[in-house]
Amino acid sequence: MRRSLMPRGTAGTLPALAAIAVLTAATACSSSSGAPEEPSGEVGGAGGAGEAAASEGAHIATAVGDEVEVRSEPDGGEVVHTLASPNDFGADRTFLVRQVRGDWLEVLLPVRPNGSTGWIEADDVELTVTAFRVEIDMSEFSFTVVEGGEELRTGPIGIGTAETPTPPGEYYFTELLQPSDPEGDYGVYAFGLSGHSDTLETFAGGPGQLAVHGTNDNSGLGGEVSHGCIRVSNDDISWMAERLPLGTPVEITE
Known part of the structure; x- marks a missing residue:
């Protein structure tokens, strides 16, 4: 462990x-910058959110500032976590995106209990995609x-x-x-x-x-x-x- x-x-x-x-996005086959073409609904993740999402790949959100506020609901929900970036090991804070709702992203969180999710603002992160x-x-x-x-x-x-x-x-x-x-x-x-x-x-x-x-x-x-x-x-x-x-x-x- x-x-x-x-x-x-x-x-x-x-x-x-x-x-x-910290790995970079130097390999073109692994990731590409930019938001999903249609920023709404579920996107690819570890469990696979449908065949279309799986074909797109997994969407990764990387913090662009020194912290990211995580809310219980999009657009006005309670702040449940404030996660610093870089993290304790000096790596840029990353999240795995589960779904996109307008200017908000539901992401998998690196906190207890396992499988926890929350909502972050799209402006606080840069989106990439990996297959x-x-x-x-x-x-x-x-x-x-x-x-x-x-x-x-x-x-x-x-x-x-x-x-x-x-x-x-x-x-x-x-x-x-x-x-x-x-x-x-x-x-x-x-x-x-x-x-x-x-x-x-x-x-x-x-x-x-x-x-x-x-x-x-x-x-x-x-x-x-x-x-x-x-x-x-x-x-x-x-x-x-x-x-x-x-x-x-x-x-x-x-």
């Missing part, structure tokens, strides 16, 4: 965290990266134990971290997820946030070995880090 940052000025949550690598998504099948101990309708890469995974299970659900990547020790427990890269453990309220000083990360021990792949995170090989997480933007939807199924 990826922990959250400890108090500023102290060691990070990944052992001796050295840098934060990528990650499908994680815990029953098969495998992941698949899909672009549009094409399967690009698949591989084995390690998941949470019975005491600290990996919660199924719809998530997205919130930051990309690069540990200073590539031979450590977290491997060469770790993508933070928008979700949290259902059994651990805290973990090593943090809020029990989930991650998809590499590993220094491939023998754990194909089994129940983690505190809730998804482990993949260092080769697989490196491949993802080179291609997948922040905001990429991740669907975890049992």
Whole structure:
């Protein structure tokens, strides 16, 4: 499990965290700037909001200011969260868009409980689109990266134990971290997820946030070995880090 940052000025949550690598939109196939052509109704997300939405891809909202207010309802709803940007790891605050209603976006939130949504103003973010998504099948101990309708890469995974299970659900990547020790427990890269453990309220000083990360021990792949995170090989997480933007939807199924 990826922990959250400890108090500023102290060691990070990944052992001796050295840098934060935030993916750019340099790859034309992964994302493109601009709002949806018809900004209304449901749009593509981790779970797929219909065939038309799935063909468009997932819509990612990235903050353009230093904070984003999240409301319970569009246009005048109560402010339920105020989320800073960059986030604690220095990555631009991102959200996965579920639907668009005029000048408002319903987005998936990186907060407890898992699956929480809220409404943000479109003017507070920049919209991009990605055709990528990650499908994680815990029953098969495998992941698949899909672009549009094409399967690009698949591989084995390690998941949470019975005491600290990996919660199924719809998530997205919130930051990309690069540990200073590539031979450590977290491997060469770790993508933070928008979700949290259902059994651990805290973990090593943090809020029990989930991650998809590499590993220094491939023998754990194909089994129940983690505190809730998804482990993949260092080769697989490196491949993802080179291609997948922040905001990429991740669907975890049992």
